[in-house]
Amino acid sequence: MFKFVIIAVLLGVSLAFPQHHEEEPYVTREANQVNPDGTYGHEYELSNGVAVQESGVGGQYATGGFRHISPEGEEIQLAYTADENGFHPQGSHLPTPPPIPEEILKAIEYIQAHPTPEEQADREYRLQHNQ
Template sequence: MYTSALIIAALCFVATSYAGDESQAIITKYENDIKPDGSYNYEYGTSNNIQAQESGVGSVYAAGSYQYTAPNGENIQLEYTADVNGYQPKGNHLPTPPPIPDYILKALAYIEAHPFTRIQLKK
């Protein structure tokens, strides 16, 4: 449940910091369903094109997405899951690590192809 609260807070921050007059934005869609077994889902949309949805089970698992238009005009879309493996966001706007250089890949392949015997030091 904390994940959904954080996302809602982040989206509210984005909505308030958006360049232009967002003070007149209204909620155009809102659905919220909480079941006795702890599962839930919600979805909402606003007149300034913020869309979000999430479903999950208590504090065990959550999956969802949100999208909005950034102040620079870029369409931001993010999908995520949160479970025992942590929070895992996916989006084209997120930074990615550089590719591993060829010489490192060749060195790793060599090490894997030529295992060494472990040396036991005596006291």
């Protein structure tokens, strides 16, 4: 999981360095902290507007984000969490899925309203044992 986070951050940073840069970016701010209890935090900023930050508990979860300026001059920001359920990025530049077609929504409603005998038995069992 954290290898994916590192790869995602490195990818984001690499996107911030278009091939036509005249001057190599340099670090303008950096902070790192690793604690005995496994918590950590790190952040840095570069002269070209790239900023990266992450904190968390090693091997358990992380939250963070980065920003950079696209070749088109737009500021791109990505925030993320990573935990036992995977990597969860958020950013206005990320694609969104298309809406679910009305026919599919109707089919899902029908299936939920007409459970099989096994599904109905499972629902009843859960109601009895969760109260």
